[in-house]
Amino acid sequence: xxxxxxxxxxxxxxxxxxxxxxxxxxxxxxxxxxxxxxxxxxxxxxxxxxxxxxxxxxxxxxxxxxxxxxxxxxxxxxxxxxxxxxxxxxxxxxxxxxxxxxxxxxxxxxxxxxxxxxxxxxxxxxxxxxxxxxxxxxxxxxxxxxxxxxxxxxxxxxxxxxxxxxxxxxxxxxxxxxxxxxxxxxxxxxxxxxxxxxxxxxxxxxxxxxxxxxxxxxxxxxxxxxxxxxxxxxxxxxxxxxxxxxxxxxxxxxxxxxxxxxxxxxxxxxxxxxxxxxxxxxxxxxxxxxxxxxxxxxxxxxxxxxxxxxxxxxxxxxxxxxxxxxxxxxxxxxxxxxxxxxxxxxxxxxxxxxxxxxxxxxxxxxxx
Amino acid sequence: xxxxxxxxxxxxxxxxxxxxxxxxxxxxxxxxxxxxxxxxxxxxxxxxxxxxxxxxxxxxxxxxxxxxxxxxxxxxxxxxxxxxxxxxxxxxxxxxxxxxxxxxxxxxxxxxxxxxxxxxxxxxxxxxxxxxxxxxxxxxxxxxxxxxxxxxxxxxxxxxxxxxxxxxxxxxxxxxxxxxxxxxxxxxxxxxxxxxxxxxxxxxxxxxxxxxxxxxxxxxxxxxxxxxxxxxxxxxxxxxxxxxxxxxxxxxxxxxxxxxxxxxxxxxxxxxxxxxxxxxxxxxxxxxxxxxxxxxxxxxxxxxxxxxxxxxxxxxxxxxxxxxxxxxxxxxxxxxxxxxxxxxxxxxxxxxx
Numbered sequence: 001x002x003x004x005x006x007x008x009x010x011x012x013x014x015x016x017x018x019x020x021x022x023x024x025x026x027x028x029x030x031x032x033x034x035x036x037x038x039x040x041x042x043x044x045x046x047x048x049x050x051x052x053x054x055x056x057x058x059x060x061x062x063x064x065x066x067x068x069x070x071x072x073x074x075x076x077x078x079x080x081x082x083x084x085x086x087x088x089x090x091x092x093x094x095x096x097x098x099x100x101x102x103x104x105x106x107x108x109x110x111x112x113x114x115x116x117x118x119x120x121x122x123x124x125x126x127x128x129x130x131x132x133x134x135x136x137x138x139x140x141x142x143x144x145x146x147x148x149x150x151x152x153x154x155x156x157x158x159x160x161x162x163x164x165x166x167x168x169x170x171x172x173x174x175x176x177x178x179x180x181x182x183x184x185x186x187x188x189x190x191x192x193x194x195x196x197x198x199x200x201x202x203x204x205x206x207x208x209x210x211x212x213x214x215x216x217x218x219x220x221x222x223x224x225x226x227x228x229x230x231x232x233x234x235x236x237x238x239x240x241x242x243x244x245x246x247x248x249x250x251x252x253x254x255x256x257x258x259x260x261x262x263x264x265x266x267x268x269x270x271x272x273x274x275x276x277x278x279x280x281x282x283x284x285x286x287x288x289x290x291x292x293x294x295x296x297x298x299x300x301x302x303x304x305x306x307x308x309x310x311x312x313x314x315x316x317x318x319x320x321x322x323x324x325x326x327x328x329x330x331x332x333x334x335x336x337x338x339x340x341x342x343x344x345x346x347x348x349x350x351x352x353x354x355x356x357x358x359x360x361x362x363x364x365x366x367x368x
Numbered sequence: 369x370x371x372x373x374x375x376x377x378x379x380x381x382x383x384x385x386x387x388x389x390x391x392x393x394x395x396x397x398x399x400x401x402x403x404x405x406x407x408x409x410x411x412x413x414x415x416x417x418x419x420x421x422x423x424x425x426x427x428x429x430x431x432x433x434x435x436x437x438x439x440x441x442x443x444x445x446x447x448x449x450x451x452x453x454x455x456x457x458x459x460x461x462x463x464x465x466x467x468x469x470x471x472x473x474x475x476x477x478x479x480x481x482x483x484x485x486x487x488x489x490x491x492x493x494x495x496x497x498x499x500x501x502x503x504x505x506x507x508x509x510x511x512x513x514x515x516x517x518x519x520x521x522x523x524x525x526x527x528x529x530x531x532x533x534x535x536x537x538x539x540x541x542x543x544x545x546x547x548x549x550x551x552x553x554x555x556x557x558x559x560x561x562x563x564x565x566x567x568x569x570x571x572x573x574x575x576x577x578x579x580x581x582x583x584x585x586x587x588x589x590x591x592x593x594x595x596x597x598x599x600x601x602x603x604x605x606x607x608x609x610x611x612x613x614x615x616x617x618x619x620x621x622x623x624x625x626x627x628x629x630x631x632x633x634x635x636x637x638x639x640x641x642x643x644x645x646x647x648x649x650x651x652x653x654x655x656x657x658x659x660x661x662x663x664x665x666x667x668x669x670x671x672x673x674x675x676x677x678x679x680x681x682x683x684x685x686x687x688x689x690x691x692x693x694x695x696x697x698x699x700x701x702x703x704x705x706x707x708x709x710x711x712x713x714x715x716x717x718x719x720x721x
Contacts, residue, residue, distance in 0.1 A: 001639050010702045045705025107390045116645065222703060338400050348646065358707040 003249070007221030008044075016226035017049040020233050024053035028236050029185045030229060031178075031321045033171060034192035035062030035349025036220050042354040044222045046229075054233060057185070057321030058354075060174050061192050063139040064091045064347030065319060066274040071167040072097035074302040075136050078165065079110040081300060085128065087121040088136040089143075090114040095346045118143075118150035118164075125154065125162035134296045137164040141195045144168055144285060145259035148266035151287065151294045163296040166286055169272055171195050172203040173283035179211045183322050188232035190218040190225065193247035198263075200255030205243045212241040219247040266291055275343055276319035315342035318351050325352040332360055396719075398607030399651075399712030422620065423542055424465040424603065427535055434535040436471030438462060442527040445719045447494065450564050451580030452655070454527060455498030460584045460655060461606065461721060462531040463505055467586035468602040468658055470541045470593060471533030476502060478529055479513040483522035494525060505584040507531075538597055545600040546621035550689040551667040553660045555588065555674060556581070556682040558610050559638040562652035565720050567641065574644075578637050583656030588677045595673035598663035605659055606721055608712045609651040613659055614687075614697045615711040624693030627709065629701050631686045651712045653720045661689060 006012075032038055038058045041047055047056045060066050072095050079086035079102060086102070093102040093114065106112040111131075115121060121135035137147040147164065154162040171192055178184055191204050196217045204215050214235040218228030228246040235242060245251055263285070272284020287295045296302065313330065317323035325331050325344065335341040337353055344350035394401040411419070418426040425438035442458045452460075458478065466473040478498060482491065502509050560581040567576040585604060592599060600621075605613035610632070618625045634642075634649045642649050656679060662670050667685055674680030697709040 001636055001643070004639075004643065008702060010704070013703055043707060044701050044703050045707060046703075048705050049703060103392050103394070104390055107392050338404075357710050360708055360710075 004221065007219065007223040009223060013044075013222045013226050014049065016223065016230050020054060020226070020230050021051040023230070023233050023237055024051050025237060027053050027055065028187050028233060029055045029057060030188045030190065030232055031057050031059045031186040032190040032218065032225070033059040033061040033175065034194070034220070035065065035347065035351070035354075036194070037190060037192070037218060037225060038062070038351050039349055039354050040220055040222060040225060042358040045358075046222055046225050049226075050229065054229065056229075057324070058318065058351040059189075059321055060178075060274065060277060060319040061140065061171065061195075062319075062344065062347050062349040062351070063143065063169070064095055065315070065343040065350045066169055066276060067092070067095065067138045067167050067343070068273045068275045069097055070273070071136075071138065071165065072101065074297070075102060075134075075165055076100055076105045076110075077302060078134050078296060078300050079105050079112050081132075083130070084132045084134060085111040085113060085124060086134050086136060087113050087115050087118075087124060089116070089138065091347045091349075092136055092138065094340070095343050096340060118147050119153070121162060122150050122153050122157075122159065125159050126157070129161060131161060132299075133162045134300075135162070135164050137166045137168065140169055140171060140192070141198045141263075144263045144267060145198060145256070148262045151266045151291050152262060154294060155291065160293070163294050163299050164287065165296040165302070166267075167272075168267065168285035169274060170269070170283050170285070172207060173280050174274065174277070175207055177277060177280045177283070178320055179207070179213065181320065183320065186213075186321055188214045188216070188236055190228045190232070191215050193217055193219045193224070193251055196245075196247070196251045196255065198256050198259050200253050201243060201245065201251065202253070208241055208243045214241045215243050217243075217245045217247050217251050219250070274319075276316045313342040315344045315352070318344050325355040326359075328352070332356060396607075397712055398612050402608075403711070421542055421544070422616075423469060425469040425471065425531070425533075427469060427471075434537065436466045436469045436531075436533040436535050438465040438531045440465060440529050440531070442529070442721060443523070443719050444565065444721050445523060446565075446568050447490065447524060449568050449580055450576075450578065451560075452582035453494060453497050454525065455494040455496070456501035457580075457582050457655060457721060458527045458529050459498055459501035459505060459507070460582050462529040463507060463584040463586055464604040464655075464658070466531045466533040467584070467589040468541070468604050469533075469535060470539035470589065470602075471535045471586075472590070473505065473507050473531055473533040473586050475510045475532040476507055476529055477511045477513075478509050478527060480515070481522055481526040481528070482514065482516045483524050484516055484519040486524050491525065494527075498527075501584070505586065536593075539593060541599060541601045543601050543603070543617045543620040546617050546623050546625075546661045546689045547600065547663075548623055548689055548691040549664045550600055550661045551664055551685050552614070552625060552627070552687040552689065553662060553667065553670060553674070553683055554610070554632065554686045555585075555658045555660075555680045556656075557633045557635045557638065558605070558654055558657060559634055559642065559649035559652035561655040562609070562647075562720055563638045563641045565653075566645070574641070576637060576641060578635070578641070581654055581656035583679055585656065585658050585679060588658070588674065588679045591673045591677050591680070592660065592670050595669045596662070596666040598666045599670065600661040600663070602658050602660045605654050605657060607653050609649070609653055610659065611650040611697060611709045612711050614709070617661060618697050619695045621689075622694050624690035624695070625687055625697045626690050626693075626706075627687035627697065627699045629699050631684060633682055633684065650709060655721060
C-alpha cells in the first residue's frame with residue numbers, strides 16, 4: 001500500500017537502528033507522546049531494536065486513557081435518561097467509570113451507538129427529531145475539528161436535539177506539565193504528528209525554547225519512529241535542543257488553518273482534568289458561550305461524584321512515563337483488557353493494552 | 369493525593385468492574401468473552417465427551433458410522449451484502465463447520481426467526497439464495513421451522529441451522545492434535561467478509577469493491593484429505609478471525625504457533641479499510657477460508673492439492689507450530705522482532721455472521 005509500505009520497510013528501519021546504535025554514547029530517555037506511536041513501537045518491537053542507551057517511555061497521548069472518570073460517569077448518566085441516544089467513539093464504551101461502563105449501560109437498555117465521525121450524531125439528530133442526541137466529544141487536537149464541526153453544523157441547521165458532552169485535551173500544556181514535574185526523566189520528545197498536522201508547531205517551538213529540550217514531530221510507522229529517534233539522539237549527543245519535523249509529509253508549520261478556525265469558532269481553551277495526571281491549567285477545550293445550547297453538561301445538569309482510584313492501578317505513573325506497564329503488580333493478572341483496572345488497559349492506544357497485546361512480559365509470561 | 373499545590377496531582381482512576389451479571393455484545397465476538405461464557409455457563413452444565421472436544425462440529429458414532437453434527441445461528445446485518453446474503457451464508461457457514469472436521473456434508477436444517485413486519489419479498493429472496501447455495505454445494509435442507517416474534521423483538525430475520533455429515537473412518541481432525549514442527553497453512557486472503565459487511569453498515573458506509581469470501585469449503589477439504597491424511601486439524605477462521613482460531617488450536621494442543629507477518633495475505637483494499645478504521649485484519653471475520661495444521665513433511669503435497677482448487681489458489685504456509693510459548697500465538701514481524709497475537713478481547717464488529 002503506497003505511503004504505508006515504504007514506512008514499514010525493514011532494511012530502512014534496521015539501517016536507522018544501526019545509525020542510532022552507532023551514535024548513542026550515553027543513556028537517553030525519550031518519550032513518544034501519542035498512543036498511536038506507542039502502539040507501533042510495541043507492535044513492531046521498535047524498542048527491542050534500539051541500543052541499551054536509548055530508553056523509550058510512553059506518554060499521555062491516548063485520548064481514551066486521559067478522559068476523566070467523571071466524563072464516563074456523566075456519559076453513562078446521560079445515556080440512561082429516557083429518550084436520549086448517546087453517540088460515542090467505539091473505544092470509549094469499555095472504559096470503566098466508577099461503577100459501570102457504556103457497554104453495560106447499553107446492555108441494560110441505554111441507546112448507545114458507536115460512530116467513527118461526530119457527523120453521524122448530526123445525521124441521527126436530524127433523523128430523530130423526537131430524541132435527544134448526545135455526542136461524547138473527547139480527544140486531542142485531532143478530534144477537536146470534527147467535533148467542533150458537529151456543533152457548528154447543528155447550529156447552522158437549527159438542530160435543537162443535539163448536544164456535546166465535551167472532554168477535550170491539548171498536548172503542549174501536558175508536555176509542559178511533564179517537564180515541570182519533579183519526577184520527570186524525559187530528555188527528548190517525539191511530538192504527535194497527527195496533532196501537529198492540525199495545529200502546526202509554533203507551540204512546540206516555544207516549549208523547546210523554554211525548557212531547552214529537543215522535540216521531533218514524528219509519524220506513526222516504524223521508519224518514522226526510527227528516524228525521529230535518530231534525530232533526537234543526534235541532537236542530544238551534540239547537546240542541542242531544537243524543534244525538528246520528521247513527519248514532513250503531513251505536518252506544516254502553520255497546520256490546517258481551516259480546522260483551527262473551526263475549533264476556535266466553537267471551543268475556547270479552559271483548565272482540564274486529565275485522568276492519571278490531574279488538572280492542568282489551560283490544557284483543554286470547552287464550548288464557547290455562543291454554543292451553550294449544545295452543552296450536554298448544562299442541558300442535563302450532569303453533576304457526578306469523583307471516583308476513588310484503585311490502589312493497585314499505577315496508570316498515573318504510566319501516563320507520565322515514570323513507570324512502564326510491566327512494572328505494575330496487577331499487569332496481566334488482575335488487570336487485563338477484559339477486566340481493566342485503569343484506562344491504559346482499555347484503549348487500543350493505551351500503553352498497558354499495547355504491552356498486554358504484543359509483549360506481555362510480567363506475571364503471565366512467567367507463569368506460561 | 370500528592371501535594372495539592374503542584375500542577376501535577378495523583379490520578380483519580382476507576383474502581384475495577386468485575387461484575388459479570390450482564391450479557392454484552394462482546395460475548396458473541398468469538399473471542400475471550402465468548403470463551404468465558406462457554407467455560408463458565410455452557411460446559412459445566414452440559415458436559416460430555418463429544419462436547420468437550422470443542423471443535424466446530426461434534427463427531428458421534430452411530431452403528432459404526434461417524435456422524436459429524438453441528439449447529440450455527442446467523443444474525444448478520446445487513447441481510448444482503450456484496451458477495452452474499454444471510455441465506456447463502458447460513459449454508460456455507462454450516463457446511464464449513466462440518467468440512468473442517470473432515471466430514472462430507474449431507475443434510476441441513478433451517479430454522480427461521482422472523483420479525484413481524486418483514487416483507488415477504490425479502491424472505492423469498494433469502495430462501496431462494498439459501499436453496500441455490502445448498503444445491504450448488506450438493507446438500508439438502510431436509511427439515512425446518514418458522515417462528516415469528518413481535519416487531520422490535522428481533523431484527524428482520526435470524527436463521528438457525530443444523531448440519532449433518534459423515535466422517536470417513538480414516539479421518540481424524542481435532543484442535544488438540546497440533547505438534548511442534550507442524551506447518552500452518554492458510555487457504556487465502558483474510559478479512560474480506562468482515563470488511564465487506566462493515567462497508568455496508570449504517571454510520572460506517574464507505575465505498576468499496578470488497579466482496580465477502582462466503583463459500584462452501586468441503587470440496588477443498590476433500591481435495592486436501594485426498595492428498596494426505598497427515599492433516600492434524602482444520603478451522604475456518606470466522607468470528608474473531610485468524611488470531612482467535614489459531615489461539616484456540618495453540619491452547620487445545622498446548623503448543624506455540626509462530627506466524628511470519630509477511631506471509632499472511634491481505635488484499636490491498638482490505639488493508640486500506642483496516643488502516644482507516646483502526647482494525648487488525650488478523651481479527652476480522654472470514655467465511656470462505658480455512659487454516660490447516662499439517663505434518664511438516666506433507667505441507668508441499670497439501671499446498672499442491674489446494675492450488676488446484678479455486679478456493680485454495682492462494683494457499684500458503686504462514687507459520688510453524690513450536691514447543692516454546694505453549695498456548696500462545698506469536699508473530700515474527702517484518703523487522704525481525706516477535707510479538708504476541710492475542711485472542712480478541714471485546715468485540716470489533718458485532719453481528720458479522
